[in-house]
Amino acid sequence: MVSNLWEQKILPLVLGAALVGAAGCGPDEASPRVQVSLFGWGPNGEGGQGFVTGLPDYPGAQTVTVKVTQPNDRRVLERSSFAFASRSASLPDITYGERIRLDVEVFDANNQLLAAGSTPMFTFEPGSPLRSFRAMVSPVGQAAPVGSLILDSESDQTRLVQSAFDYRGEDRSWxxxxxxxxxxxxxxxxxxxxxxxxxxxxxxFTTPSLTEVYDDIQVFSPVTGYFTSLAQDDASEAVGMIGRDKLAEPRAFHTVTALGEDRYLVAGGFTLRDGVARPVDTLELIDLNEPPGTRVRSIIDFNGNPVRLNSPRAHHTATLRSSDGAVLIAGGIGREDQVLSTFEVVNVRAAEVSLPIDMSSPRVGHSAVLLHDGQTVWVAGGRTRSQVLDSSELLVPAGASSMSQPGVDLGRARYGASARRVRSGGGDLVLMVGGFTSLSEGASASYELGRPLQDQWIAMSEQRMESARGVAAMVELPQTGDLLIVGGLDPDRQVVTSAERLVFQGLSAIPPFAVEELGSLYQERYDFTADVASNGQVLITGGMSRENNNVARHDAEYFNAYDPVRPPL
Structure with a gap:
């Protein structure tokens, strides 16, 4: 059944925008409604830059387009456009459906995109209550703070501020x-x-000096812009009153591996013992399907004993093998700063961990990529205690166990590189970008592209990005398949704040990737996490700022890489 036309209007966008739509399939049927409040990051009325209720007055803005999309299916359902100066418009038709999103785009007179933003995805169906969302619009190719509404205790007014980790704990510290x-x-x-x-x-990729290690799990909602502790009990307004929903072992530089169906394996990392960072061997399972208070637990075998890694390790890699659901834990740093030369296979369903299996070399700061056969994990580069590696190996199943086989050598020794399978290349291509080429300095701007299962490099290390960087975040944009490279450290271990977009041009192109320079992070930081949220923005959280006396950041920002929904060719 098809809905009626959204008859309501966009309210004045500078004063406070609200998009309200209604849909129904008959006169006797209750009509679900969706309300979207727009706010923006950009020029404000005082001549500065900041959060603005409604859309900021972007210089040169001429046209605003609103699209109803289904990103997961790459479908644009409806669209409408209006003049930016008119401040109001009829909204497009909408149909009932799952994982719908509203996308807003601002163009200049030359049809160049200035700013964009989206709601989180939502389901629109008969009988739904009023659904309310906020959508943040910001300049494309730039970063901006994540905005959340906070009540100002002095003015008793709500205002938009940069989102930060939840501070509701025993000491209420950020x-x-x-x-x-x-x-x-x-x-x-x-x-x-x-x-x-x-x-x-x-x-x-060294043993860090830490003042505190955390056991909390923060949950960021793109609907509200807030972080909330998973252990927060809203009824009692306290953390942990209905159960822990925290890690049993506080840890940093661990791994979290998505197992599917909202289940996650947490493995290894450093914890603090007598004030010193020590690697741990513990495994925990986060299962969001369980009732509150029981969503985090140790993995227990059939005899009731906790399942542990054979070797305590941190800075390791963890890769889910799609062929059988096993997780390969490889390399890392063990006791007494030892660089480990083994990998272990964790079978969460059977609550088992394999005996340690030898690799060809000790590795930390290496890359690990699941290849297109779903069972081979390609481990490449990294460092030992004395050298940077250009070797790679293939970790493959072997009967009831697994084994390592030699892999193709890299064109350049590197560690702290960013690596990923390239979806646009048919699924068997792997890209390795940047990294450090020596133990003291030498961040690289080069990248390599090849097919490890065929021992083949197609583009060797003479291909380059614009900026040399190691330990950068690399995110695949879900609509275009482009790769966003952001942040990292340069050859002098200074923070790189810029971002680049790699667009695959095909294997016959020289170079095979078009490199587009983008803007910078809003605030200097490195060792942050980067994830594509359901509103299409790349969420960047935490990290360290060197310009602020090496203090760890407690806030978040969005990078607007702009990844529009386009129907497949």
């Missing part, structure tokens, strides 16, 4: 952190798991 991990949920929220507070500059 929990700035590095070494945390993140994962997306099926509801479009982002989990931020653990992390720690450093005492000074953190040298990547």
């Amino acid at each position: 929990l700035g952190r590095i070494g945390h991990e993140s994962a997306a949920t099926s509801e479009g929220e982002i989990l931020i798991v653990g992390g720690g507070s450093p005492t000074g500059f953190y040298q990547p």
Whole structure:
């Protein structure tokens, strides 16, 4: 059944925008409604830049387009456009459906995109109550603070401020952190798991000096812009009153691996013992399907004993093998700063961990990528205690166990690189970007592209990005398949705040990626997490700021990479 036309109007966009729509399939049927309040980041009335209720007055803005989309199906259902100066418009038709999103775009007179934003995805169906959302519009190719509404105790008025980690704990302190991990949920929220507070500059892939290690799990909602502790009990307005819903072992520089169906494996990391960071061997399961208070638990075998890694480790990689659901834990740092040369296979369903399996070399700061066969994990680069590696190996199933086989050598030794399978290349291509080429300095701007299962490099290390960077975040944009590279450290271990977009041009193109320079982070930080939220923005959380006395950040920002919904060719 098709809905009626949205008859309501957009209220004046500068004064406070609200998009209200109604749909129904008959005169006797209750009509569900959706209300969207717009706010923006950009020029304000005082000549500065900040949060603005409604849309900021972007210079040169001429046209606003509103689209009803289904991003998961790459469908644009309806659209309407209006003049920016008119401040009002009829909204497009809408149909009932799942995972719908409203996308807002602002164009200049030359049809160049100036700013964009979206609601989180939502379901629109008969009988639904009024659904209210806020959509933040910000300049494309730039970062802006994540906005959340906070009640100002002095003025008793709500105002938009930059979102920060939830501070409701025993000491009500802001929990700035590095070494945390993140994962997306099926509801479009982002989990931020653990992390720690450093005492000074953190040298990547070493044992850190930490003042505190956290056991909390923060949940970011793109609907509200808030972070909330998973252990928060809203009824009692306290943390942990109905159960822990926290990690049993506080940890940083661990891994969080999505297992599917809102279940996540937490493995290893550093904890504090007698004030010193020590690697741990514990495994925990986050299961959001369980009742509050029981959503985090240790993995227990059939004899009732906790399942543990054979080797305590941190800075390792954890890769889900889609062929059988096993997780391969490889390399990392063990006791007494030992660089580990083994991997272990965790079978969560059977509550089992394999005996340690030898790799060809000790590795930390390496890359691990699941190849297109769903069972081979390609481990490449990294460092030992004395050298940077250009070797790689293939971790493959072997009967009831697994084994390592030699892989193709990299064109350049590197650690702290960013690596990913390239969806646009048919699924068998792997890209490795940047990283450090020596133990003391030498961040690289080069990248390599190849097919590890065929021992083949197509584009060697002479291909380059614009900026040299190691330990950068790399995110695949779900609509275009483009890769966003953001942040990192340069050859002098200074923070790189810029971002670049890599657009795959095809194997016959020289170079195979078009590199587009984008804007910078809103605030200097490195060792942050980056995830695509359900509103299409890239959420950047935590990290360390060198310009602020190496203090861990407790706030978040959005990078607007602009990844529009386009029907498939």
